[in-house]
Amino acid sequence: MGxxxxxxxxxxxxxxxxxxxxxxxxxxxxxxxxxxMLNSVNVVLLAFNRVNPENHDGQVFAxxxxxxxxxxxxxxxxxxxxxxxxxKTIDTDDATLLKY
Amino acid sequence: xxxEASQQILLLLIILFPLGGAxxxxxxxxxxxxxxxxxxxxxxxxxxFALAVTAFVELYGLSGHDDVHATLTYQFxxxxxxxxxxxxLVPINVRFVMDSLSGVxxxxxxxxxxxxxxxxxxxxxxxxxxxxxxxxxxLFMASMLILxxxxxLPVMFVGWEGVGLCSYLLIGFWYENRVYAAAGRKxxxxxxxxxxGVLVGMFILVGVAGSFEFADINSAAVAGExxxxxxxxxxxxxxxxxxxxCVFLFLGCTGKSAQIPLFVxxxxxxxxxxxxxxxxxxxxxxxxxxxxxxxxxxxxxxxDVAMAIIAVTGTLTALLAASIAVVQREMKKILAxxxxxxxxxMFAAVGVGFFAAGFFHVFTHAFFKACLFLGAxxxxxxxxxxxxxxxxxxxxxxxxxxxxxxxxxxxCLAIAGFPLTSGFFSKDEILLGAxxxxxxxxxxxxxxxxxxxxxxxxxxxxMTAFYMFRLYFLTFTGxxxxxxxxxxxxxxxxxxxxxxSMTIPLIVLGIGALVVGFxxxxxxxxxxxxxxxxxxGHWMHSSVAGQPVPEEMHIVNLASGLAFGAMAVGIGAxxxxxxxxxxxxxxxxxxxxxxxxxFDKWRxxxxxxxxxxxxxxxxxxxxxxxxxxxxxxLMTKWPSFNVxxxxxxxxxxxxxxxQMYGAVMVVGxxxxxxxxxxxxxxxxxxFEGSKVELTTPLGLGYEYRxxxxxxxxxxxxxxxxxxxxxxYAQSDVRGAAVFxxxxxxxxxxxxxxxxxWMRLPIEAVAPAATLSRDDVGFEVRVDGQELVFRRPxxxxxxxxxxxxxxxxxxxxxxGPARVYARPIVEATVEVRNAFGNSRRDSKEIALPFWxxxxxxxASLMPARSEVVR
Numbered sequence: 001m002g003x004x005x006x007x008x009x010x011x012x013x014x015x016x017x018x019x020x021x022x023x024x025x026x027x028x029x030x031x032x033x034x035x036x037m038l039n040s041v042n043v044v045l046l047a048f049n050r051v052n053p054e055n056h057d058g059q060v061f062a063x064x065x066x067x068x069x070x071x072x073x074x075x076x077x078x079x080x081x082x083x084x085x086x087x088k089t090i091d092t093d094d095a096t097l098l099k100y
Numbered sequence: 101x102x103x104e105a106s107q108q109i110l111l112l113l114i115i116l117f118p119l120g121g122a123x124x125x126x127x128x129x130x131x132x133x134x135x136x137x138x139x140x141x142x143x144x145x146x147x148x149f150a151l152a153v154t155a156f157v158e159l160y161g162l163s164g165h166d167d168v169h170a171t172l173t174y175q176f177x178x179x180x181x182x183x184x185x186x187x188x189l190v191p192i193n194v195r196f197v198m199d200s201l202s203g204v205x206x207x208x209x210x211x212x213x214x215x216x217x218x219x220x221x222x223x224x225x226x227x228x229x230x231x232x233x234x235x236x237x238x239l240f241m242a243s244m245l246i247l248x249x250x251x252x253l254p255v256m257f258v259g260w261e262g263v264g265l266c267s268y269l270l271i272g273f274w275y276e277n278r279v280y281a282a283a284g285r286k287x288x289x290x291x292x293x294x295x296x297g298v299l300v301g302m303f304i305l306v307g308v309a310g311s312f313e314f315a316d317i318n319s320a321a322v323a324g325e326x327x328x329x330x331x332x333x334x335x336x337x338x339x340x341x342x343x344x345x346c347v348f349l350f351l352g353c354t355g356k357s358a359q360i361p362l363f364v365x366x367x368x369x370x371x372x373x374x375x376x377x378x379x380x381x382x383x384x385x386x387x388x389x390x391x392x393x394x395x396x397x398x399x400x401x402x403x404d405v406a407m408a409i410i411a412v413t414g415t416l417t418a419l420l421a422a423s424i425a426v427v428q429r430e431m432k433k434i435l436a437x438x439x440x441x442x443x444x445x446m447f448a449a450v451g452v453g454f455f456a457a458g459f460f461h462v463f464t465h466a467f468f469k470a471c472l473f474l475g476a477x478x479x480x481x482x483x484x485x486x487x488x489x490x491x492x493x494x495x496x497x498x499x500x501x502x503x504x505x506x507x508x509x510x511x512c513l514a515i516a517g518f519p520l521t522s523g524f525f526s527k528d529e530i531l532l533g534a535x536x537x538x539x540x541x542x543x544x545x546x547x548x549x550x551x552x553x554x555x556x557x558x559x560x561x562x563m564t565a566f567y568m569f570r571l572y573f574l575t576f577t578g579x580x581x582x583x584x585x586x587x588x589x590x591x592x593x594x595x596x597x598x599x600x601s602m603t604i605p606l607i608v609l610g611i612g613a614l615v616v617g618f619x620x621x622x623x624x625x626x627x628x629x630x631x632x633x634x635x636x637g638h639w640m641h642s643s644v645a646g647q648p649v650p651e652e653m654h655i656v657n658l659a660s661g662l663a664f665g666a667m668a669v670g671i672g673a674x675x676x677x678x679x680x681x682x683x684x685x686x687x688x689x690x691x692x693x694x695x696x697x698x699f700d701k702w703r704x705x706x707x708x709x710x711x712x713x714x715x716x717x718x719x720x721x722x723x724x725x726x727x728x729x730x731x732x733x734l735m736t737k738w739p740s741f742n743v744x745x746x747x748x749x750x751x752x753x754x755x756x757x758x759q760m761y762g763a764v765m766v767v768g769x770x771x772x773x774x775x776x777x778x779x780x781x782x783x784x785x786x787f788e789g790s791k792v793e794l795t796t797p798l799g800l801g802y803e804y805r806x807x808x809x810x811x812x813x814x815x816x817x818x819x820x821x822x823x824x825x826x827x828y829a830q831s832d833v834r835g836a837a838v839f840x841x842x843x844x845x846x847x848x849x850x851x852x853x854x855x856x857w858m859r860l861p862i863e864a865v866a867p868a869a870t871l872s873r874d875d876v877g878f879e880v881r882v883d884g885q886e887l888v889f890r891r892p893x894x895x896x897x898x899x900x901x902x903x904x905x906x907x908x909x910x911x912x913x914x915g916p917a918r919v920y921a922r923p924i925v926e927a928t929v930e931v932r933n934a935f936g937n938s939r940r941d942s943k944e945i946a947l948p949f950w951x952x953x954x955x956x957x958a959s960l961m962p963a964r965s966e967v968v969r
Contacts (some may be wrong), residue, residue, distance in 0.1 A: 018766060021759070021762050022759050022762050022763050023759070025759070034823070092757070092758040092759065093757060095756065095758065096755075096756030098754070099754060099755060100757065
C-alpha cells in the first residue's frame with residue numbers, strides 16, 4: 001500500500017473536518033470537526049514516517065498533536081460551558097459579543 | 101548690624117506664617133472645626149504682626165543713632181539667573197529687605213490685615229465657605245508681604261501677581277452668582293493689561309541697570325544711567341529711557357491701583373465680601389502701585405515727563421471718581437469710588453515729587469478707608485443687606501449702631517480732612533506739594549502741572565467731604581426708612597449692633613483714623629509759621645526721594661487754606677442738603693441728564709465696551725469660526741471622519757460569524773498553497789571580469805539547475821545553491837543591442853540590432869530642439885564584433901567619415917547621445933520545489949564586454965566607455 005492511499009484518506013478526513021467546521025453551527029460539532037482535522041494530520045505524519053523509517057520524527061509529532069488536541073479540547077469545552085451559561089445556547093451564530 | 105542671623109530670618113517668617121495658614125486652611129480647612137480654622141487663620145496673621153513689630157523695632161534701633169539707610173535683609177536662595185545680551189549674568193535672588201518704606205508697609209499690611217481677619221470672624225463666620233475665605237485671605241497676606249518685602253522687581257512681581265490672583269479669587273468668592281464671578285474676571289483681565297506694563301518696564305530697567313534689585317536700579321538712576329534717550333521715538337519726540345520705563349511701570353500702577361484708564365475694575369470688585377473690599381480694595385493691594393512708585397522714587401524723579409503724566413492722571417482720576425461718588429446710592433459703591441479718588445490723590449502727590457506725602461496718604465487711608473468699609477459692612481450686617489446697601493433705605497442708625505456710627509464719623513472726618521484728624525495732615529501735605537510745584541522756578545511744564553493739580557485736587561477734596569458726609573447723614577441721621585417695611589425691598593426692620601469681633605476692629609481703626617496723622621506733622625505750621633518735627637518725613641527720608649518741602653509761608657498758607665476750605669465747603673453743603681433728610685436733593689436739583697450720566701459712571705464701561713471689548717469680541721468670534729472650520733473641522737474632524745468611515749467598512753468583516761472567519765482562513769490557506777505550488781525565479785547577472793555570476797532568489801525547499809547559455813544542455817545538476825558562475829564563449833552570443841542614453845532629449849533605450857540595417861529612432865540620437873520630419877537619423881547593423889552606424893543621407897553628424905564602428909562591449913558618442921554596443925547572451929534556470937513542480941526561466945543578458953575566443957588577460961579588463969573616433 002503506497003503513501004498515496006494514506007494521503008488520500010487524510011485529505012478526505014481533513015475535508016470532512018473542514019466542511020463540518022465551516023457549515024455546522026453547533027459548537028460541539030465544530031470541536032469534533034477540529035479533532036477530525038487534527039487526526040487527519042496525524043495520519044499524514046505517520047504515513048510519512050513509515051516511508052522514512054530512519055528516525056521517528058513523525059511519530060513523535062503525532063503524539064504532540066494528540067496532546068495539543070487534548071488540551072485544545074479541554075479549553076474549547078470550558079469556553080463552550082462558559083458561553084452556554086451566558087447565552088443559554090451553543091449556537092455560534094449567537095456568539096456576536098465582539099462584533100464591531 | 102549686630103545679631104544679624106536671628107533678625108534676618110524674621111523677614112522670612114513674617115511671610116511664611118500666613119502662607120502656612122493659607123495652605124493648612126486651604127487643604128484641610130473643610131475637615132476642621134470652625135474654631136480651629138479661626139485659630140489658624142487669625143493666629144498666623146497675629147504671629148506675623150508680632151514678628152513684623154519685632155523686626156520694625158530692630159530696624160528703628162538701627163536707624164536711630166545714625167542717619168544711614170538702615171535695612172534688614174534676608175537672602176533666602178538664588179531663584180535663577182538671566183543672561184543679558186551684553187553677556188553679564190544677572191542673578192535673581194529671593195531676598196527680602198525691610199527698610200523704612202517697606203517696614204511701615206509691612207506693619208500696615210499685617211496690622212490692618214490682622215484686624216480685618218478678626219472682623220471676618222464675625223462677618224463671614226456663618227458662611228459655609230469660611231475656611232476657603234480664611235485661606236484666600238491668608239494667601240493674600242503672604243502675597244502682599246512678598247510684594248512689600250521683595251528686594252527685587254521679579255520677587256515683587258511674584259507678590260504683585262499673587263495679590264492679583266487673591267483679588268480675583270475673593271471678588272468672585274460667591275462664584276455661584278454670575279455677576280460676581282464676572283466682576284472677578286474683569287478685575288483679573290484689566291490687571292493683566294497693567295502687568296504687561298510692569299514687565300516691559302522691568303525689562304527696560306534691567307537692560308540699563310544690569311540688575312533687578314531696587315537698590316541697584318535706584319543708584320543707577322541717581323548716577324544718571326537712565327538719562328540717555330530711548331532708541332526710538334514717537335512722532336519725532338524721543339523720550340528718555342527713564343520716561344519710557346516709568347510710563348510702562350505706571351501703566352502697571354494704573355491697573356493695580358485703579359487709575360485712569362484702568363480703574364473700571366475696582367468699583368465692580370465690591371462684589372466680594374466686605375472685609376475683602378476693606379483689606380484688598382482699600383487698605384493694601386490697591387496701594388501697591390503707589391508703593392512701587394515710592395520704591396523706585398529716585399528713578400521716577402529723573403523723568404519730568406513721566407512725573408507730569410502721573411500727576412495729571414492722578415488728578416483726573418481723583419476728580420472723575422469723586423464726581424461719580426457724589427451721586428451714587430449704595431454704600432460700598434460710594435466707598436469704592438472714594439477709594440479710586442483717594443488713590444488719585446496719592447498719585448498726584450507722587451507726580452509732583454512728594455513721594456513721602458503720597459505714601460503718608462497710603463498710610464492714613466489704610467486706617468480710615470478700612471474703617472469705613474468695615475463700618476459699611478457692619479451696617480449691612482445689621483440690616484441684613486446683601487451685596488450692597490442703598491443709603492436711601494437706611495437712616496437714623498446712630499441710635500441703633502452707636503459704635504459703628506462713632507467710628508464711621510471719625511473716619512468720615514478723617515477722609516474729609518477735618519483738622520487734626522489723620523486725613524487732614526496727609527491731604528494737606530499733598531496740596532502743599534502741588535502748590536510748591538507752582539512756585540518752582542522756570543519750568544513751564546511743572547507750572548502747568550502744579551496749577552492743574554492744585555485746582556483739581558481742591559475740587560476733588562470738596563467733593564470728597566461732600567459725598568462722605570452725604571453718605572454719613574443719609575445712613576445715620578434722620579429716621580430709619582426701612583422701619584415701616586412699606587418701601588421697595590426694605591431691609592430688616594429691627595437692626596442690631598454687630599458682635600465684638602466686628603466692633604473691636606472698628607474701634608481700633610477709628611482711633612487710628614483720628615490720631616495716626618500726628619506721625620506726619622507739617623514742617624511748618626500754617627499762619628503761625630512754627631517749625632514742627634515731622635517724624636514721617638525724617639523716617640522716609642532714607643529710602644524715598646522727593647522734592648524739597650517748601651517752607652515759605654505763602655505756599656504753606658495757600659495749601660492749608662485750600663484744604664480747610666474744601667473740607668468746610670463740602671461738609672457744610674452736605675449738612676444743608678442731607679442732614680435728617682430722606683430724599684436726594686442732588687438728584688432733584690441737578691439737570692436730569694447730567695445726573696444720570698454721573699450716576700451711570702460717565703458711561704466709561706460702555707465706552708470701553710464699544711471701543712475695545714466688542715471689537716476684540718468680534719475678532720475672537722471670527723477667530724473662533726476659523727478655529728472651528730479650519731482647525732477643528734478640516735484638520736481634525738475630516739481625517740478622523742475618513743478613518744472612522746474606512747474602519748466602518750472593514751468592521752463589516754468582523755461580523756461575528758465564526759464560520760466566516762474559518763472560511764476566510766481556508767481561502768487564505770488555499771491562496772498561499774497556490775502561490776507555493778509552482779516555484780518562482782528571477783535571474784540576476786553580476787559581472788566580474790569575463791565571468792558572469794547568475795543568481796536567482798532563494799526559495800525554501802527549492803533546487804536549481806542552470807543552462808547558462810540556453811543551449812538546451814544543463815551545465816549544472818540539481819543543487820540547492822541559487823547561483824552559478826559562467827564564462828561565455830563567442831558561440832553563445834545570440835545577438836547584439838545598442839544602449840542609447842541621450843541626456844538632452846531624456847531618452848534611455850535599448851535597441852536590439854541584427855545583421856541588416858535598421859534605423860535608430862531619431863529622438864534617441866538628436867537633440868530635442870533639432871528634431872524635424874526631414875531628419876532621417878541613423879542606421880545600425882552588426883558586423884562581426886562591431887556595430888556599424890551610418891548616416892544614409894546626408895552624412896552630417898559624422899564628421900569626416902560616413903560610418904562609425906563601435907566594437908562590442910565598448911561605448912561611444914553619436915551626436916549628443918552616448919551609445920554602448922553590447923553582445924546579448926541568454927541564461928536559463930530550472931527551479932524545482934518540494935511538490936516536484938518545476939519551472940524554467942530565461943533571461944537575456946547584455947554583456948558589458950566582448951568575448952575573446954580564448955579567454956585572455958585583455959578581456960578581463962573592466963568594460964569602459966570611451967569615445968571612438
